[in-house]
Amino acid sequence: MRTLIKLSPLLIPFCVLFLGGMVLAVAQSLGFFAPLEAEGGLFAAYSRLLEPPFLRSFGFSLYVALVSALVSVGLGSVLAYGVWKLPASLQKTATLYKVPLILPHIAVAFMILVFWTKSGVFASLAFHVGLIDSAGEFPSVLYSGNGLGMILAYVYKETPFVILLALAMLKRLDPRLIQTAVMFGASRPRIFISVVLPHLKPVLHTTFIILFLYSFGAFDIPFLLGESSPAMVSIEAYNLYFQRDLSNRPAAMAMLVVMFLFAALFIGIYARVVSRMEMRERKL
Numbered sequence: 001m002r003t004l005i006k007l008s009p010l011l012i013p014f015c016v017l018f019l020g021g022m023v024l025a026v027a028q029s030l031g032f033f034a035p036l037e038a039e040g041g042l043f044a045a046y047s048r049l050l051e052p053p054f055l056r057s058f059g060f061s062l063y064v065a066l067v068s069a070l071v072s073v074g075l076g077s078v079l080a081y082g083v084w085k086l087p088a089s090l091q092k093t094a095t096l097y098k099v100p101l102i103l104p105h106i107a108v109a110f111m112i113l114v115f116w117t118k119s120g121v122f123a124s125l126a127f128h129v130g131l132i133d134s135a136g137e138f139p140s141v142l143y144s145g146n147g148l149g150m151i152l153a154y155v156y157k158e159t160p161f162v163i164l165l166a167l168a169m170l171k172r173l174d175p176r177l178i179q180t181a182v183m184f185g186a187s188r189p190r191i192f193i194s195v196v197l198p199h200l201k202p203v204l205h206t207t208f209i210i211l212f213l214y215s216f217g218a219f220d221i222p223f224l225l226g227e228s229s230p231a232m233v234s235i236e237a238y239n240l241y242f243q244r245d246l247s248n249r250p251a252a253m254a255m256l257v258v259m260f261l262f263a264a265l266f267i268g269i270y271a272r273v274v275s276r277m278e279m280r281e282r283k284l
Helices: 002-029 044-048 052-084 093-102 105-116 121-129 148-170 175-183 188-217 220-225 233-243 246-283
Strands: none
Touching: 002 246, 044 246, 052 093, 052 148, 052 188, 052 233, 093 148, 105 121, 105 148, 105 220, 148 188, 148 220, 175 188, 188 233, 188 246, 220 233, 233 246
């Protein structure tokens, strides 16, 4: 109780803003405090979410978030192991991987635009080298309907975050375990899979949840690099709230409520599945 009292100057504004926003979002999604009187019943806004446009947007958001989080976690764990094995003289140089961490997501999105558009840096290089005859022949990386631009931005931004956390975990790993595996003739992939990954599992699970849910609900990168159809759920909610008439406000709030409930449900299911897998491994 004393700790809560000491933290009250921070907790009270947070609770008021966060819980107040949640209560208002739920109320408006049900038709209360809306700019216009809701029609169609108490859950009319939620029934709109069962229509194909929202389902496509929801599925597309899951795809972008899942692919970007999996690639970031996989790539980051491998690179973290590589940095951990570097000689002490090169450890300081390897800290360059932290550069994307200090860049805002909006800056990363602009970098992807500069490098990957048909008039960007890579297209110009390919033209001058002779790989393509015109800029129009450069592959459509952005706005091609597969979310590749957003995935590239998230992987570039999130992989250093995985490296940072994985490196902190690897510093607790006894190097003699690696040396013993080498003495028994284990290959490098086998050492990584059988020795390193089990040690990194706790931090990788946590990192995956953070990256997946952030990518699923983020707004900045999808706003610049996202397709208009299907759009990410955050963009759909933004368009309904700001770009459409006032009668769509409850549907926009319903989207936000569903996103929050999905995040809470995903964390619960993921944690339960992981705990059951760990229990089975212990029994074996």
